[in-house]
Amino acid sequence: MQTLFSNKRKWIVLSLLILIIMISSYVISSEKPKNYPSYVSHSPSPTGVKAFYTYLDKEVGSVSRWSLPPNLLPKDEANQLVVMLEPSVTPNSDEMNEYIEFMEAGNTILLFQENPRDIFDLAIHFQAVAESDNQLIIGQDGREYESDLHPVVFFQPNEEDEVLLHNQAGLAVALKRQYGNGQLIVANNPNWMLNEHILSADHLPLLITLFNKIDANKIYFNEYIHGEQDTSIFNVYPKWFLLLIIQGSILICLLLWIRGKRFGFSMIPREEMVRFSDERIRALASWHLKSQRYHDSLQIQADYVKLLLQERWGISYNRSWLEIEDSLERKWRNVSKPMIHQFVTELSNLLNEEKISKYDYVLWSKKLEQLRKEVEEG
Structure with a gap:
């Protein structure tokens, strides 16, 4: 009886120690501010875009994050939108081909990048703009917007490109290019969408203007281009393969159980x-x-x-x-x-x-x- 009481006392003391360590770890870790990468959709920091992501989620309802390679994008569906915001990792040639195939299948990529020199063969030129309080940006319908951000990189559209936004000097700020049944829309100012700038000047109306050009049933914010990859087993392997593995595991357990196999610790004969x-x-x-x-x-x-x-x-x-x-x-x-x-x-x-x-x-x-x-x- 005394031994049993002693064992219970040891377990109680051990549980209290573990609880104290967990609480201390939580308090220590919670005191440190979490660092987020720039331009990611789950970041509430000034350099994140969680505010606009949450706004779209409430207004549209079919917004999610994409953290897988482009070859896994669902190309058998149309009217999908992938938002690529200032990629920190430049896609290689194979990945670029996957994005193009995704657009040719009837989908849209909306790219925000200050200097998209090495992506989608976009032609650019540098033009210094006088920094005033606000820069005037004009849409296709002649509507004027104000922006307090001053990029120096502008697009050189070809004959087939459609200029969606331009400044007072006629320099292209956003354009649209056709790819098969889909399209690419690119803008030179990703900072419009940042939490710290989205409510400044007319940044939010500028973003809504670009999104209104797209008729999308699903919207994906591409986090793969920021180095965030979802490599869990549920996303890497196809569902039919995972289902086969689960059913096979259950079948093997049942066969072992029927044959009398014992799981767990083996009992030592008392006579030994x-x-x-x-x-x-x-x-x-x-x-x-x-x-x-x-x-x-x-x-x-x-x-x-x-x-x-x-x-x-x-x-x-x-x-x-x-x-x-x-x-x-x-x-x-x-x-x-x-x-x-x-x-x-x-x-x-x-x-x-x-x-x-x-x-x-x-x-x-x-x-x-x-x-x-x-x-x-x-």
Whole structure:
């Protein structure tokens, strides 16, 4: 009972220590402000775009984040929009081809980048603009917007491109290019969408103007271009393969269960732990007593004492009790020679008999036990 109480106390103390460590870790970690990359849709920092993402999610309802390679974009559907905001990782040629195939399937990519020199073969030129309080941007319908951000990179549209926004100098700020059944819309000012600038000047109306050019059923904010990749097993492998793996695992478990396989810890047979222990000795002694095999029991005790005599006192086990009388007289100093002579003589006579009484058995068991203790104690 005391051991059980002690074990419970140890578990309680351990649980309290773990709880204290968890609370301390939470407090320490919560004190440090979390660092977010720029232009990511889940960032509430001034350089994030969570505000506009949340606005679209409430207005449209079918907005999500995309953190997988472009080859996994659903090309079997149309009217989808992928928003690419200031890529921190420039797509390679294979990825560019995947994006183009996605647009040719009837989808749209909306790219916001200050200097899109190495993406989608866009032609650009640098033009310094005088920094005034606000820059005037004009839409296709002649509507004017104000922006307090002043980019220096503008687009050089070709004959097939459609200019959506331009400044007072006629420099293209946003354009649209056709790709098969889809389109690419690119703007030179990703900072319009940042949390710290979205409510400044006419940045929000400018963004809404561009998004109104697109009829999209689904909108994806591309986080793959910011180095955030979702490589979980549920997204890397196709659903039919995952379903096959799950069903196969369940089937294997059922087969093992039917065949009698056991999971968990194996039980150690009890006889391996208590073999030749006090329980076994007591059971053997009880059997001798109940069967009245006093002679056999006494013989076993006498042999055991002789083994101890050989180990401790160097008296040969193979000699009889009468033959070791002289050796006992030299070693057994607490007993007189006549008593030793009487001991070995009577014990030898008793062991030579076929049966002995219970009285003699108990008497000589005590004598042998006394000799055993003296031999073991030295």
